Amino acid sequence: MIHPHTELQFINETVGHGVVATKFIPAGTITWVLDALDREFTPDKLAALPSQYTQMFETYAYRNSKGNYVLCWDHARFVNHSFKANCLSTAYDFEIAIRDIHPGEQLTDDYGYLNIDTPFRGIDEGTKRKNVYPDDLKNYYQIWDKKIAAVFPKLNEVEQPLRSLLSTAMEKEIEAVLQGKKQMASILENYFPREK
Secondary structure: OEOOOEEEEEEEOOOEEEEEEOOOEOOOOEEEEOOOOOEEEOHHHHHOOOHHHHHHHHHHOEEOOOOOEEEOOOHHHHOEEOOOOOEEEOOOOEEEEOOOEOOOOEOEEOHHHOOOOOOEEOOOOOOOOOEEOOOHHHHHHHHHHHHHHHHHHHHHOOOOOOHHHOOHHHHHHHHHHHOOOOOOOOHHHHOOOOOO
């Protein structure tokens, strides 16, 4: 489920629609949670669907660490890619704002951690990276871990309208990290190793 202070808007002809903040979302806010309505499809189950579904999955689904395709039920599936993303996925089935997001600003992800199947060239944002590859998670996880770790302590400091959707087990894991009893799990745990 996407953060409630967002809405779907048409951005431009290049990217189409995107998810835009309707209110201020401070760094450390959970911006998305994998919830009970999101659908998970094994590759076999996806292959058994009529071919009309293929394009939708290629555009809107991501692959989890098991290699299954996850399709978000709400407008979370319209979050656009950016090499300068303001949200990052965690190993805890949620995404977190890694910097303040202002009203009217898009929420963005780096698709490099979504285990994409096909490489693509992103919009030039003046970054060294120009393309997104299936193994980006393996190559950039340390950078992303540092960005997540910088805002993770704020989980208990800012309003969290989505936190109640986390499982009890996940909450215990997060609290153990926040209390210094456990090390924060790496985003690398989300990697799907195709070489298996």
